[in-house]
Amino acid sequence: MPLISKDLFKKPNNALEGGVDAQPPAAEERTVTCSECKAVLPLDVFKAQAHVCPRCGALHAMSARERILWLVDADSFQEMDAALLPQDRLGFPAYAGKLRKVQQESGEPEGVVTGTGMLDGMPCALFSMNPEFIMGSMGAVVGEKITRLFEYAAAQRLPVIGYIVSGGARIQEGMFSLMQMAKTSGAVLRHSQAGQLYIAVLTHPTTGGVVASFAMEADIILAEPKALIGFAGPRVIEQTMRQKLPEGFQRAEFIMEKGFVDRIVPRDAQRRELSQLLRAHRKEGLA
Amino acid sequence: MTAAYERVQAARQKGRPTSMYYIQHIFTDFLEMHGDRRYADDAAVVGGIAMLGGMPVTVVGIEKGVDTDEKVRRNFGSAHPEGYRKALRLMLQAEKFGRPVVCLIDTSGAFCGIGAEERGQGLAIAENLMAMMGLSVPIISLVIGEGGSGGALALGVADRVWMLENAVYSVISPEGAASIVWKDAGKAAEASEALRLTATDLYGFGMVERVFPEADGDFAALCDTLRTAFTQEFEALRTLPVQAMVEQRYQKFRKIGGDAL
Numbered sequence: 001m002p003l004i005s006k007d008l009f010k011k012p013n014n015a016l017e018g019g020v021d022a023q024p025p026a027a028e029e030r031t032v033t034c035s036e037c038k039a040v041l042p043l044d045v046f047k048a049q050a051h052v053c054p055r056c057g058a059l060h061a062m063s064a065r066e067r068i069l070w071l072v073d074a075d076s077f078q079e080m081d082a083a084l085l086p087q088d089r090l091g092f093p094a095y096a097g098k099l100r101k102v103q104q105e106s107g108e109p110e111g112v113v114t115g116t117g118m119l120d121g122m123p124c125a126l127f128s129m130n131p132e133f134i135m136g137s138m139g140a141v142v143g144e145k146i147t148r149l150f151e152y153a154a155a156q157r158l159p160v161i162g163y164i165v166s167g168g169a170r171i172q173e174g175m176f177s178l179m180q181m182a183k184t185s186g187a188v189l190r191h192s193q194a195g196q197l198y199i200a201v202l203t204h205p206t207t208g209g210v211v212a213s214f215a216m217e218a219d220i221i222l223a224e225p226k227a228l229i230g231f232a233g234p235r236v237i238e239q240t241m242r243q244k245l246p247e248g249f250q251r252a253e254f255i256m257e258k259g260f261v262d263r264i265v266p267r268d269a270q271r272r273e274l275s276q277l278l279r280a281h282r283k284e285g286l287a
Numbered sequence: 288m289t290a291a292y293e294r295v296q297a298a299r300q301k302g303r304p305t306s307m308y309y310i311q312h313i314f315t316d317f318l319e320m321h322g323d324r325r326y327a328d329d330a331a332v333v334g335g336i337a338m339l340g341g342m343p344v345t346v347v348g349i350e351k352g353v354d355t356d357e358k359v360r361r362n363f364g365s366a367h368p369e370g371y372r373k374a375l376r377l378m379l380q381a382e383k384f385g386r387p388v389v390c391l392i393d394t395s396g397a398f399c400g401i402g403a404e405e406r407g408q409g410l411a412i413a414e415n416l417m418a419m420m421g422l423s424v425p426i427i428s429l430v431i432g433e434g435g436s437g438g439a440l441a442l443g444v445a446d447r448v449w450m451l452e453n454a455v456y457s458v459i460s461p462e463g464a465a466s467i468v469w470k471d472a473g474k475a476a477e478a479s480e481a482l483r484l485t486a487t488d489l490y491g492f493g494m495v496e497r498v499f500p501e502a503d504g505d506f507a508a509l510c511d512t513l514r515t516a517f518t519q520e521f522e523a524l525r526t527l528p529v530q531a532m533v534e535q536r537y538q539k540f541r542k543i544g545g546d547a548l
């Protein structure tokens with residue numbers, strides 16, 4: 001059964017990100033068009049709104065780095081393991097070239113950014129996945145960086161906030177990809193056994209092997225409105241069941257109704273709620 | 288036809304022994320335990336208590352079924368969340384009573400369906416990965432046929448992961464990989480080769496500690512070999528302090544994909 005589905009990433013909600021970079025670099029004139037309602041917006045307005053369309057409310061994709069910088073206190077983010085580069089361990093056909101291409105397009109070496117930062121003055125460890133990096137798939141370096149982050153956070157007694165977006169496993173890394181599910185789960189377990197808080201924020205889409213590991217292992221699981229969340233992608237399920245899926249199936253609202261997500265949090269409330277949750281779990285507050 | 292694809296076909300071969308065969312031929316006094324005590328009894332996963340020589344063990348296996356009726360009843364070995372939850376329930380019970388755990392893996396993958404999603408297929412697998420990583424009794428997982436992705440790994444976080452000679456273990460089915468990477472499910476043979484999914488490949492990667500030759504199809508003889516191997520390995524694992532055993536289990540997976548960075 002596929003742990004990854006390409007079609008998820010063709011949803012219009014995610015289409016705008018590419019459009020932003022496609023604009024000519026004519027400074028203040030730059031605009032973006034909402035793929036949902038076709039509203040034309042100045043780029044700076046759009047970015048200031050955390051990529052939410054002010055007219056129709058559609059949530060558009062954010063890159064891993066934008067997420068973190070938008071969330072944490074100014075100048076507080078310190079990246080970890082930025083030099084870890086993916087490897088073509090299997091010599092998988094066309095993978096090396098694909099990596100080079102996506103690295104150039106995204107400006108990122110791999111599919112996750114990790115590090116530490118402050119949220120309203122409270123320290124935390126953070127990871128944020130890249131939707132544009134081979135569909136947010138989990139290769140060995142993604143697993144390694146997340147594992148190192150949880151190990152560091154356990155040792156330093158820090159909470160972890162993870163922004164998740166993923167199509168699942170990275171096929172081109174074969175079993176090295178699958179085994180990251182076990183590895184990250186072990187690291188999450190140890191961080192949890194150290195008594196530390198882990199909050200996952202599931203964004204569109206969160207599927208496959210990531211759902212079957214660290215996305216579902218958090219103490220608190222938040223989701224963005226309408227985010228698609230599931231083990232199998234909708235097209236695979238339709239093929240298996242030979243029927244159309246009902247409207248809203250696997251969307252965050254449905255997943256919460258079924259009992260697998262704590263809260264759905266719109267983007268403009270995320271910073272406040274995450275800060276509130278960190279505050280509620282501060283150990284020194286108990287003294 | 289590539290060598291890897293021949294292994295894939297051998298692993299899926301009609302008439303190849305399934306989990307119940309190994310349970311009956313390796314162990315004695317197997318008593319099957321049903322249900323996850325949450326929702327249902329998933330026939331795609333069998334589990335229970337058995338004797339390995341003089342040692343009580345908990346055995347959990349993914350069972351594809353033998354004849355057509357049984358295959359349908361067992362959903363062709365594609366488990367729902369309740370199957371993984373039954374496995375977890377029995378493993379936690381084994382932990383309570385200090386019994387070693389044997390997992391037998393043979394699945395094309397976790398079931399991809401509406402009910403499976405509604406009842407948390409992803410969560411069920413994730414919970415097994417986490418729980419197995421910390422379980423305080425020894426675990427040996429043996430891939431006897433198909434090791435299909437997350438649905439196989441859900442029983443595969445073990446102190447020792449072993450494979451039969453013709454078993455395969457892959458992040459995705461060759462057909463799935465071919466249709467995603469080459470947009471052509473017909474390229475399954477090429478994909479099988481590229482995915483490096485044979486027992487020999489995984490032994491080379493250090494993901495699997497032992498590969499058992501299939502004794503030219505004499506599976507009864509193979510079961511004798513396996514009985515001895517399980518017994519010796521559990522005896523060895525039981526000499527380790529629990530903390531050291533769990534630490535080694537973590538470090539074994541921890542290394543994968545992180546060594547050359």
Ligand SMILES: [Zn+2]
Pocket residue numbers: 034035036037038039053054055056057058
């Ligand atoms: Zn709009």
